[in-house]
Amino acid sequence: MxxxxxxxxxxxxxxxxxxxxxxxxxxxxxxxxxxxxxxxxxxxxxxxxxxxxxxxxxxxxxQKEPIFARKKKIRDYLVEICPEKVEKIRSYKIVGDIILVKIPEELESLKKEIGRALLEIHKNCKAVWLDRGKESMLRRPKLELIAGSGSETIHRENGCLFKLDVTKVMFSAGNKAERMRIARQVSDDEIVVDMFAGIGYFSIPIAVHSKAEKIYAIELNFESYRYLLENIRLNSVKKVVPILGDSMYLTPEGVADRVVMGHIYCQDFLPIAVRALNKEGIIHYHEAVAEAAFFRPIERIRKVCTKMNKKFEILVFKKVKSYSPGVSHVVVDFRVFS
Ligand SMILES: C[S@@+](CC[C@H](N)C(=O)[O-])C[C@H]1O[C@@H](n2cnc3c(N)ncnc32)[C@H](O)[C@@H]1O
Known part of the structure; x- marks a missing residue:
């Protein structure tokens, strides 16, 4: 046998x-x-x-006549536990070996069953957390454990490793293409300033995929900063210079060829970003905008550059992803010069 x-x-x-x-x-x-x-x-x-x-x-x-389990999809499980509401379960995402799921309030009583179903489907995952959004400028996740255990994981993306604790720092799967788009634009020997570095969302891909000379990565939240240090080590990228503190005060001036503003509420930091540039350079500015105010980011850039006596040229203005109903996460790439 x-x-x-x-x-x-x-x-x-x-x-x-x-x-x-x-x-x-x-x-x-x-x-x-x-x-x-x-x-x-x-x-x-x-x-x-x-x-x-x-x-x-x-x-x-x-067993002579075993019955094999059919590989189920989440929909199959939900049809069994809440047939009339199956369409109401919003999408879930997987960060490393952890599942984050959004569940509408009316289905919260079924959260444990939904958690167990997700672990059944994704057998290599260890925990399911109910995702209730993010809070404050630090974008801290509001999560509740609904199945399995564990919150620290290593997520692999675009050839980079991101270690994080999902209960302490966010990881936006929807920004995957954007992280790579920016990393690909960086030319050899550039100096980059990443004003909202988090765990290295942009700094790590830039360091891994470009020949930038130096990347200043500024992060205010100590938990994120701790993972930023770990991720610098995990990815063996020595050119990332981690800085713990507020980019409003710690952003170096007159040094950068490129500034990354990867925070969707960072409009007040636009003058700081312009000052970080070495005479001229490119800024990647992110913002969450309602459809009715779609061009607001451009207007903000115009106002700041005019006030600072700088010229600017819009290179790219595009939607990164839907943020909430009627609200989009957009990015503007613009060149600043005298
Ligand atoms: C969560 S990230 C944005 C996500 C990122 N764009 C991505 O690709 O997923 C924003 C980071 O900015 C940090 N932050 C907020 N205000 C800050 C400030 N004044 N100075 C430095 N970092 C700040 C937050 O702690 C957070 O880690």
Whole structure:
């Protein structure tokens, strides 16, 4: 029989089924690819091949007619637990091996079931957190654990590693393309200032994918700063200079070829960004705007440059992603010169 995987199961009387199911799950030896089968007074709980030695006191059988679990999608689970509201579950995202899910208020009573369903589907994930948005300028996540355990993870993206604790710092999957778009624009030997560095969302991809000379990465939140330091080490990027503190006061002046303003509420920092440039250079300015005020970012840039007696040229003005109903996250790339 060498080379064959045997489809073994623990056969237990129906009344002991729940107790033994919990035991094999706790031991991590339940074969999740097969379903539990009940036949008459007995129940067969599928176990992983080779694990039967741990369960010597139980009867082990080889299943002749196993039932394999169909690979379910979240929709299938939700149809079972809340058929009338299945469309109301908003999307979820995976950061490293952690799932973040948004659940409308009216479905919160089902949050544990939804959490368990997501872990069933994504077997390589360890925890599911209910995502209630971000708070304050620090963009701290508001999360609640609904299944599994653990909050620290390493997320891989665009050839970079981002270590983070999802309960302490945000990670916006929707900015993936934007992070790479900016990294690709950086020319050799540039000096870059990243005014809202976080855990290195922009600084790390720039350091990994460009030949920038130096990247000043300024971050106010100590938790994010701690992960920024870890990510500099994890990605072995020595040209990132981490600075802990407020970019309103700590942004170096007259040094940069490029400034990244990766915060959606950073309009008050525009003059600081202009001052960071070495006579001229490019600024990437992010903002969350309502559709009715779509051109507001351009107007802000015009006002600041005019006041500072600088000329400017808009290079790119585009939507990064939808932020909330009727509100978009946009980016403006503009060149400043005298
Ligand atoms: C969360 S990031 C934005 C996300 C990023 N654009 C991305 O690609 O996902 C914004 C960061 O700016 C930091 N921050 C807020 N105000 C700041 C300030 N005055 N100086 C420096 N960092 C600041 C926050 O702590 C946060 O880590």
């Amino acid at each position: 060498g080379g064959f995987i045997l489809l073994k199961a623990v056969k237990v009387p129906r009344e002991r089924a729940e107790e033994v199911r919990k035991l094999v799950e706790k031991l991590g030896i339940k074969d999740k690819n097969r379903l539990i089968i009940s036949s008459g007074k007995y129940v067969e709980i599928p176990i992983l091949d080779g694990s039967e030695n741990i369960l010597k006191e139980f009867e082990i059988v080889e």
